[in-house]
Amino acid sequence: MGQAVQSNDYTIVQLRRFRDAQANVVSVRECLQVDANGSNSPIYALTFVGVEGELPGSPAFLTWQQVYSRFSSLFFEHGTFRVRNLQKAQANYTVHDFGTATRANRMVSRIVVFPQSLDKAIWLIDVDVQTQVPLYTAEFDSQLRLLSEVEAVSFMASVSMPPPAASAVNSILHPDYPSADSSLGHPQGLIEPQVSFASDYSVERIAVRVDPINNLQKLVISYTDGVDQFMIAQAPGIDDVFADLAKATASTGPNHTIARYRDPAMTVLLFWEGGVAFQVAGRGALHRLDEVARRLYLQALSSN
DSSP states (O other): TTTTTHHOOOEEEEEEEEHHEEEEEEEEEEEEEEOOOSSSOOOEEEEEEETTTOOTHHHHHHHHHHHHHHHHHHHHSSOOOOOOOHHHHHHHHEEEEEEEEEEEEEEEEEEEESSSSTOEEEEEEEETTTTEEEEEEEOOTTTTOOEEEEEEEEESSOOOOOOOGGGOOOOEEESSHHHHHTTTOOOOOOOOOOOOTTTTTTTEEEEEETTTTTTEEEEEEEEEEOOOEEEEEETTTTTOHHHHHHHHHHHSEEEEEEOEEEEEEEEEEEEEEETTEEEEOTTTTTEEEHHHHHHHHHHHHHOO
């Protein structure tokens, strides 16, 4: 699997299942085209096809069509199982074989990828025997609650790619932090995160990305343990939404606030310092991200 994305062209029509605001399961049909280029960052396109049980043009169809127009690249980059670093994956996970099965009319090996640390996801995966491409992935937490699911409906071991611009992620990769900082013009308040205490994770990629919501540039550093991933994003020049809260408590001293959203699938922590919006994001089970955000805030305070 670690090499499949590097060497295999393929097209998959698949169902990605989400939970809506009412906790109902929504199945979205999508088409994934991957054009291998020998690296872990292939050319790809992930396109919306439809919503199961909904007619084209219905409110649900139009809503999810808009979601995919903004965030389809994030679903591919961060929302599916991938072996991001084979050596680290071998150190942080064990693989258990559960025999063979059939998926999308192809023979698959059914495996469980189990983490050494129980604050990470457990994965049930059906891997195509011929290409080693996953045709089914189910993500569970340590209580065996199903968090996410992607199921292939059809598979073709070839691809007819759209123009490269159609699969762009609106980001530019950089070899290190100084290069990314320079490309942004050395904005005041930006810092190079120090997360050495999370020894099972290391830097995966550093990118300057255009935020699809406000079209502003931000620095995004991704960390991986080989399979799991979390990100630290820094966006200079965004207004501090906690500013009024700070004014209201000024009489009692500085107000340093970290906002947190957490559900079983996702954790996001957000704070502002030195004119920069900081965001730490990862999977819901990874509670250590609270400490990542706290230490990052202290680092930002000491740097300004």
